[in-house]
Amino acid sequence: MVQSYDVLVIGGGIIGLSCGYYLTKQGKRVVVLESGGFADGASGACDDMILFQSKKPGINLELAFESLELYKSLVGELEDSLGFANYGGMVLIENERELEVMEEFVMQQRSYGLDVEILTKAAMRKKQPFLHERFIASTYSPMDSQAYPFAVMHKFARKGRQMGMQVVHKSPVVGIQKDGTGDFLVTTAQNMQYRAPHVVNAAGAWAGKVADLIGLNVPMEPRRGQIIITEKIPAIGETNLWSAKYLVTKLKPGIQIDSTEEEKRLGLAFALTRTEGDSYLIGSTREFVGYDKRTTMEGIRAIINQAVSFIPVLKDVNFIRAIAGLRPATPDGKMVLGEHAGVSGFFTAAGHEGDGISLAPITGKLLADMVCEGRSDARLEELSPNRFASNAKEVS
């Protein structure tokens, strides 16, 4: 039997559930089809940061401001704290070269409305007394925040279901076609069929494979990230932390920065956040290893060594778990959001790489506006799936 809906969302990660929630809120009959179980993708194996300081002035930073406001309102709307917290964040600077790049970047971000500043060594150490002595300065923004991805996903699903949304697990989508009426007919591995005039491809790192099912090109590469989780410990500083090194190499690709071969191979960058449960998430790697989402001894050892070199007291702390997830990465580093030319009614909302938790609410809201009101604002043009060549195959 074919089940009919207004919108079929493929992928039940934080992006698919956010899209499903906002579409349902606007009165659409929605089913979310997820190939695995709850939180099976990157959204169940990641950090929790709503991070501003990593973002260049432009669309991602603009959307992050809007997403933060939505998170604040979702706390009431979804009737849960969502692990939302606002400890602020600091980017740790090791040498003069990094300082020069970060000073320029902070100025650009400030002119775009981000509350961020450079702290002297003394001011930095006041907020972070356990840091290694070698750090010469840091940035500080009180805006960097966080939300617990499991809680956000769980509450999107719960509230969505209360309003009529269906979430079907263990249902990998294996076929998508248009039928004679112009509707989409989607088939799962269990041979279940779903019909709707709209489909949203929210399959994260697998979005390219899903697009392929209907002859579309969405270039998406999985980028593995490994992190470790510590036991509960007392707070070791006032804010969450990142290293400037990775950011600086992204901002000035040619810059000479001392990195070991292992750091380069693993794409290692320091990130530390305190969870609602008083443990710390410490990461992470950025590796192109296909769809392999296993943790590795090399990755975990490198994360631990790096963490102890940043905050020596961590050598006496136990870690209780290591996890790995696949960030959905696009060639130009921007997410894909919008309707595909030539396949009316087919939308993609994927490719957030390291920003999917930050940008989940705003992605869902904008996607729902596009589907429900046929409205896409001009500033989103640069995120359109149609920016990729050979996209415009006509599908009848």
Ligand SMILES: Cc1cc2nc3c(=O)[nH]c(=O)nc-3n(C[C@H](O)[C@H](O)[C@H](O)COP(=O)(O)OP(=O)(O)OC[C@H]3O[C@@H](n4cnc5c(N)ncnc54)[C@H](O)[C@@H]3O)c2cc1C
């Ligand atoms: C180590 C690490 C740290 C990170 N830290 C942060 C952070 O601090 N802040 C931040 O903003 N972001 C962070 N990210 C990035 C963030 O996790 C991702 O951007 C986000 O989770 C992507 O969400 P998604 O819903 O697009 O993908 P996913 O969560 O991967 O969901 C996609 C879903 O689609 C399903 N699927 C695939 N194919 C099919 C199919 N054929 N049929 C049905 N379902 C299908 C998959 O099973 C999966 O559940 C981090 C990521 C990692 C790995």
